[in-house]
Amino acid sequence: MLKTIDFNRHPCFNAKVKGQYGRVHLPVAPKCNIQCNYCNRKYDCVNESRPGVTSTILSPEQALYYMGKVLEKEPRISVAGIAGPGDPFANADETLTTMRLIRKTYPDTILCLASNGLNLEPHVPELAEIGVSHVTVTVNAVDPEVTKNIYSWVRDGKILYRGLQGAELLLARQLSAIEKLKRYGITVKINTIVIPGINDHHILDVAETMKKLGADLLNCMAMFPNADTVFEDVPEPSKPTMIALRNQAEKFLPQMRHCTRCRADAVGLLDDDKTDEMRGCLSACANLPKHAEARRPHVAVATLEGILVNQHLGEATRFQIWGEDGKGGYTLVEERPAPPAGGGAQRWFNICRILDDCRAILVNDLGESPKTTLTNKGIKPVTMTGFIEKGLEAVYTGKGLAGLQGRMHKCSSKGACVGTGTGCG
Structure with a gap:
């Protein structure tokens, strides 16, 4: 099935086609398992254009219906992705269900995800089985002493980690996930947010480490200060600084220079965005039954x-x-x-x-x-x-x-149905 898909049609990984093919981000992942000091997630915002922002949240079935409406409006959409507004694997069930629904209904569509990597590694085999071909992992440092200054907390299950302990856990999970993604033949892009005075001295270390793991592409992104965040007063890195960093990092990995910093509900071509145009449709889909019986x-x-x-x-x-x-x-x-x-x-x-x-x-x-x-x-x-x-x-x-309704026969502890996963539960 996947052999028939032309993966060169992914505009984020292939700048040559950004004017020919587009993407849709399906906002099915509201929860996040880390708190970045530069991030302010907004679930009902129409005025900002940046990662972590969406005008609404969809269920997997609503996302499938919305995908159909998007393709009716813009048939050049070749990619369906999940990029928040939280993390796909803090919402693993919704993420994997959505990917399966899209794969089954639109088998030629390229599937991609963007994650912080904390809970990614256990799901890599299933991603490969579904046919998710492109995954982006945000790695802002490869030294926990640097990482600890970028995140307020890291939550693993019900346990919250702060400081160096959280940084060490996050980095270990990221490295393991990237290595496993490559082992399963998945294309990996690394997003690195450049934060002046925090990690701007460390970008080449990130690039070198990611190359050793087999990553395919590096996207150095300037941090934009966001209100109500720890880093709201940290200045944005200058354009000359970003150009110099990308040129130096290119010694290790190819650079993405055409990133548009997409919202979690972005849709359209990178240079012909339809997000505003599709907002009414997105809102209407969010009001459908969460589990559409027609599907x-x-x-x-x-x-x-x-x-x-x-x-x-x-x-x-x-x-x-x-x-x-x-x-x-x-x-x-x-x-x-x-x-x-x-x-x-x-x-x-x-x-x-x-x-x-x-x-x-x-x-x-x-x-x-x-x-x-x-x-x-x-x-x-x-x-x-x-x-x-x-x-x-x-x-x-x-x-x-x-x-x-009639008389139900009861489970027998002597049979297969014993309530432990071998029977009725």
Whole structure:
């Protein structure tokens, strides 16, 4: 599939095509796991044009619908990216779901991400599997003594780190992520924010280290002072300073000199921006149902023989996938194997991935953990007994399921369904 994609159509990585092809940034990642001293994230701002700013936030399904509207307006869009307004991997579920939806619906689209790298490394194999070909990592220093002055805090899970401890953790994660990205054949651009008096003496060290890791491109970006930040009074580096730094850093890595410092909801060509023009459409998409049923045409069923809904979620070794037949009835589309038993909560995420085109799943019963996971992923769990067709009718017509509720058989601790990822949860 990916062999048919022309990766030269990425305008940020190939300046020669910036007037021919464009990008859309899908703002699905509001949360961030670090606090940069130069960054002020704004989720409802229309007046500023810089990273970390967006006029709204989209769910993955809303982003997919918006992507279609963008392509109707500007068919030269060749790249779909996620660049905030927070970090993609502080919002990993939303990020990966969005990338999968875009890849499935628009298979020729180049997929890219921009991250601080803190939580990137564990997701690299999945990014490669989806077909994310370009990743940008912001690395502002390769010496923790420098890094510690650039970030107020670094949050890893529920633990907040400050000072040198946070700087050491962030740098270690960044280096590991970049090395793994290259091992999986992903093109890597490094963004380095040049901050006078903080890291401007250190840029060549960054360039040299990134070259050793195999990075493909370096984008030295002048820091623009932002109000209400720690560095709001730090002056912007001069243009001669930036020219000199780029020329020196070019001894190690090719330089990006055409960066437009895109918003998290930017859309259009780099020299023909459509962000303002598409803002009304973006806002309208944000008001759609978060899990658009039109993008989920099917219903999954846990059944033993294909007639009745008579299996618990955790007991099912396969799922029947049903859809409307266009004649007022329903048709069996296919059967899909369930993930292997075991794996704890990860099994429920794997089921969601297998059923990503399903709006609901008919089961005899399920536990609270998978119920929550399915619901959060936009798949409605419907517990019932009776004929599959009755359940399908209820889901597709919106009629109540009260008449279908019956006596549920309980999970047996002697069987496969034991509530630990091998069964119903």
